[in-house]
Amino acid sequence: MFSLRLDCLFRFGVVRPPYLMPEGDCAVFQKDRFIEDCKAAVADGQKAIREVVLESVAAPSGVIAELGEPTQAGVFPLYQADDLTVINFIWAPYMTLLPHNHRMFAVIGIYGGREDNLFWRRIGDAHAAPALEAAGAESMGVGQAATLGPEIIHSVANPIRKLTSAIHVYGGDFFNPPQPRSQWDHETLTEQPWDMAHTREVFRQADIRFGAGLAAGAGD
Numbered sequence: 019m020f021s022l023r024l025d026c027l028f029r030f031g032v033v034r035p036p037y038l039m040p041e042g043d044c045a046v047f048q049k050d051r052f053i054e055d056c057k058a059a060v061a062d063g064q065k066a067i068r069e070v071v072l073e074s075v076a077a078p079s080g081v082i083a084e085l086g087e088p089t090q091a092g093v094f095p096l097y098q099a100d101d102l103t104v105i106n107f108i109w110a111p112y113m114t115l116l117p118h119n120h121r122m123f124a125v126i127g128i129y130g131g132r133e134d135n136l137f138w139r140r141i142g143d144a145h146a147a148p149a150l151e152a153a154g155a156e157s158m159g160v161g162q163a164a165t166l167g168p169e170i171i172h173s174v175a176n177p178i179r180k181l182t183s184a185i186h187v188y189g190g191d192f193f194n195p196p197q198p199r200s201q202w203d204h205e206t207l208t209e210q211p212w213d214m215a216h217t218r219e220v221f222r223q224a225d226i227r228f229g230a231g232l233a234a235g236a237g238d
């Protein structure tokens with residue numbers, strides 16, 4: 019996933035793991051290498067994937083250099099297979115995504131901005147409302163990673179006024195899950211079948227609001 023420039027080696031005098039490089043990192047993120055590392059790690063489970071993701075987001079400028087400076091909110095797949103999906107998520111300012119589960123493990127790494135995760139647990143009858151209650155939260159900044167088990171239910175928010183950039187790695191085919199996945203209406207907390215088209219629409223509308231805000235002088 020990383021390669022080191024010779025000038026870095028000369029500067030530090032010793033070869034060190036990329037995640038130990040100081041800010042202004044010399045570690046170079048390579049998308050294809052990252053995907054190969056994930057493919058090699060996925061059979062060992064989410065802890066192994068977490069190490070790969072953590073190592074990458076420890077050098078955020080390297081990720082930006084490879085994937086580009088984010089300018090638009092959206093869901094940008096980098097790799098998709100039966101056992102592994104890698105997605106570049108770009109969250110618009112102040113947008114939220116409703117509670118949902120994955121039915122496969124997930125690792126989330128942040129390389130720009132901040133991602134707030136609210137975790138939920140089921141209560142009572144799945145057909146009753148509300149069917150969930152809030153159970154915990156984790157706020158992640160640059161360089162941090164979260165590991166979510168297959169049955170975790172979470173909603174996601176970008177709490178800041180700029181785009182948030184994340185790499186999400188899933189232990190399965192995120193877009194064609196082998197087990198039915200759910201989402202919950204964010205107002206009533208009633209359970210519904212997962213709808214990827216809805217998720218894309220949430221990002222599309224958030225990006226429209228982001229663009230309209232910039233045009234109106236709301237800042238970036």
Ligand SMILES: [Fe+2]
Nearest residue numbers: 118119120172
């Ligand atoms: Fe999710």
